[in-house]
Amino acid sequence: MDVEGFVRDGYAVIRRAFDADTAAACREVIWSALESHGIDRADRGTWRSPKVEAECPPGGPFAAAAGGAALLDAVDTLIGPGRREAPIPAHGGMPVRFPSPDWPGDTGWHIEGNRWGGEDYWTDVRSTGRGLTAFFLFSDIGPGDAPTRLVAGSHLYIPPILAAAGPAGMSGGAAARRLRPSVLHRPVAHVTGRAGDVYLLHPFMVHTATWPHTGTTPRMMSQPGVAVPEGFALDGGDPSPVARAIVRGLGSAPA
Template sequence: MEEVLNSIQIKQFIEGGFVRIDNAFPEEIAAAVRNILWKEMALDPNDPSTWQKPVIRLGMYSQPPFIQSANTPILHAAFNQLVGKDKWLPCRSMGTFPVRFPSAEDPGDTGWHVDASFGDNPANYLEWRVNWRSKNRGLLMLFLYSDIQENDAPTRIKVGSHLDIARLLKPEGERGMSILEMAAQFPSLPEREEILATGKAGTVYLCHPFLIHAAQPHSGKVPRFLAQPPLLLRDELMKEGQDDNYSPVEKAISLGIN
């Protein structure tokens, strides 16, 4: 499977910062993932009275259904198109899972942010950083393991905001900026259209690593299962003298800083 994204989708990724892939992995795999997570939480999927918190964060998972969902031929082909062949590492873990439940309680984690990609202190993620080369991270990915509609706490996305972040990061060089340093600059950035990452279970949003996004409270009826792993890099981006062969991720960075 050589190419799954057409030229219009590639252009949307470069300029808008994301592309949505429907049926990126089978619903059966999504259901298997949900079953594992329900058992992990020791909650009853059929009894809302057991859902006491607005969000439960679960740890790293590497069981077969998780790994299978991230390594379908469709996704591998898309990774090659967006990041470059042989420039990325296959996913071996889906990161943490914020399972969101219908609740009037503030989940306390709905601020706009850019995911960091490198740092020395694993105990304090807020100290982690991002630089203009997107060190370590090729993509931000949103894996929908349940059907997510507008009321089901879909991730909010600022369309085109990755271009603003590229422009913000370039003067900071290799050291880049921390999550909090970037967030402090958000009020000065251009207004951007907001969209919601909705879709059926099996949908994946492949996003530029600089894309500004945010969680939101759950006002629907069915718990939301979503993973947000990075696509890690095998080789660094934005190498000097290789601009004629830039991938769409790199072309977007170049568009933002020039």
């Protein structure tokens, strides 16, 4: 894993973090959850909505997907050993995106928040509660499958905005809206890959859903947070790459 690349760009990719059989087992659970929404995998006529939230139970193949040694080693490297709350919840609410030209209703630049603030999820400059955001790919995701879009290096511009908001912080959407327009014109990356890949994002990575989905199969991906309840120390004494990136963003305006 390229640790310095993570500090610079805000994300790392763990290819083949879990195997194809585990990914297939996870898809079976997801399809079962979609049945309660009247969706039949064999009947494309039931794929009417561009996005459906599938609630998947914990354990089983999702626990296996989140428990691989390479993934856990990468997480511990990025947030610091002994910090994460195990296990990583690869299950839970999952926005399944279906092939469709229709707007899914949730596009817009934001960072992930960590606590409910009444109308949106909020976070603070110490990222209290969240160490990383993990994107688990349970299906193959190509450029036409409505992949999530990331602004490379955007996590370095968020810390001054959150610091100015004080200990309470602000919502993830509000933080992104305060960025200079030039930041959102930086190079972008898309969350694409094979089923079994996992993207690990800095908690301040600015990203958005995309549309339309022009592929032929549903996009299945979960996006849990990796919990770090106490957040990160920003006095320079925290050597973790996540903290280093926050301190770097506070210390200077990146080019």
